[in-house]
Amino acid sequence: DVKVTQSxxxxxxxxxxxxxxxxxxxxxxxxxxxxxxxPGLGLRLIYxxxxxxxxxxxxxxxxxxxxxxxxxxxxxxxESASTNQTSMYLCASSLSGQRNEQFFGPGTRLTVL
Amino acid sequence: AQTVTQSQPEMSVQEAxxxxxxxxxxxxxxxxxxxxxxxxxxxxxxxVIRQEAYKQQxxxxxxxSVNFQKAAKSFxxxxxxxxxxxxAMYFCASLTIQGAQxxxxxxxxxxxxxx
Numbered sequence: 001d002v003k004v005t006q007s008x009x010x011x012x013x014x015x016x017x018x019x020x021x022x023x024x025x026x027x028x029x030x031x032x033x034x035x036x037x038x039p040g041l042g043l044r045l046i047y048x049x050x051x052x053x054x055x056x057x058x059x060x061x062x063x064x065x066x067x068x069x070x071x072x073x074x075x076x077x078x079e080s081a082s083t084n085q086t087s088m089y090l091c092a093s094s095l096s097g098q099r100n101e102q103f104f105g106p107g108t109r110l111t112v113l
Numbered sequence: 114a115q116t117v118t119q120s121q122p123e124m125s126v127q128e129a130x131x132x133x134x135x136x137x138x139x140x141x142x143x144x145x146x147x148x149x150x151x152x153x154x155x156x157x158x159x160x161v162i163r164q165e166a167y168k169q170q171x172x173x174x175x176x177x178s179v180n181f182q183k184a185a186k187s188f189x190x191x192x193x194x195x196x197x198x199x200x201a202m203y204f205c206a207s208l209t210i211q212g213a214q215x216x217x218x219x220x221x222x223x224x225x226x227x228x
Contacts, residue, residue, distance in 0.1 A: 004157075031214055040122070042204060042218040050214075058215065090158065094214065101148070102216060104158035 003027070004105040006091055012111045019078040021108050023091030029103075030096040032074035034058075034066065037088040037107070046089075049074055050096070081112045115140045117207050119219035126195045127227050133180075134190045134222050136205030144210040147181070147188045152202040152221075161203070164188065192224075200226045 007022035023032065031050055035043040035058075045058030047066040055066050063085060067075045074093075078085055088109050092102040116139045126132035138147065149161040164172045164181050171179050176196075180189045192199055205219040 033215075035218075040220055042117075042119075042220045043206075043216075044218075045215055048215060092158075096214070101160040101163065104150075106157050 004091060004093055004103050006089075006105040006108050008108050009106060010109050010111075012113065013081050014113055015082060017081050017112075019081050019110065019112075021076040021078075021089055021091075021110070023074045023076070023093075023105055024072055025074075025093040025103070026072065027093070027095075027103075028071065029093035030071075031094045031102075032068065033092040033094075033102065034064075034074065034076045035090045035092065036060070037090055043090060046076065081110075083112050086110060086112045115142075115145075115207050115209060115217040117205055117217050117219040119203075119205055119222050121222045122220070123223045123225070125225040125227055126192075128195055128197060130195055131191060131193045132195055132224065134192075134203050134205075134224065136188045136190070136219055138186050138188060138205070138207045138219075140186075140207060140209060142209040146208045146210075147179075148206045148208070148216065149177070149179070149188075149190045150204045150206060150218075151199075152204065153198075154201070158204070162190065195226050197226050197228065200224060 004025045033048040034046045049068045065077045091105040094100045094102040145166045147164045151161045152158040162174045176193045202221045206216040
C-alpha cells in the first residue's frame with residue numbers, strides 16, 4: 001500500500017515564525033502536491049512538483065514556497081506565518097499520468113496565533 | 114478554468130437507505146477525468162470512484178456508483194445500502210488531460226448516517 005506521511009498532525013505557531021511542513025511518500029511517485037483545506041472551500045492547490053527540484057505554482061501560492069530535493073520528500077514552507085494561514089494542510093502523491101489517483105497524507109492542522 | 118461545485122454542504126441518510134450526492138463541473142476540455150474522494154473523520158482521504166469522460170458507461174464500485182451526464186456536466190455519487198462507516202466528507206474533483214495533473218475540488222458534502 002502507498003503510504004504518505006506528514007511530519008505533524010497538529011502544529012501551533014506564532015505570527016512571523018518560519019514553518020516547515022514535511023511530506024514523505026514511499027512508493028516512488030513522480031508527482032507530489034500540497035493543498036490547504038478550509039470549510040466551505042474544499043481543497044485548494046498550493047504547489048505541486050513533477051520531479052526532483054521541479055515545482056509549479058498552484059492556485060494559491062502566495063505566502064508559501066516548496067522544496068523537493070529528494071523524490072520521496074516534498075516540503076511546504078511558510079516564510080513568515082500569518083493568522084490567515086491557519087488551516088488543514090494535505091500532502092498527496094501520484095504516479096505520472098492523468099488517470100492515476102492521488103494518495104493523501106493524514107493532514108497537518110496548523111494554527112497560527 | 115475548471116470549476117467544480119457541490120451544492121449540498123450536508124446530507125444525512127438512514128442506515129441501509131440510498132443517498133445521492135450532487136456535483137456539477139465546468140470545463141472547456143473534451144477529455145477529462147472525474148473523481149469522488151472520501152475523507153472520514155480524522156482519517157486520510159481515499160479515492161471512492163473514478164470516471165473517464167470518454168466512457169459513456171457509469172462507473173461502479175460495489176455500493177458506490179455514479180450518474181455521469183456529460184452534456185449537463187453533472188457527476189453525482191449514489192451510495193446504496195448506506196453503512197455507518199460511510200459517514201465522511203465527500204469531495205468531487207476533476208482533472209483535464211490537456212492541463213497539468215492537477216485536481217480541482219468541489220467544496221465538499223458532509224454525509225451523516227443515522228442508525
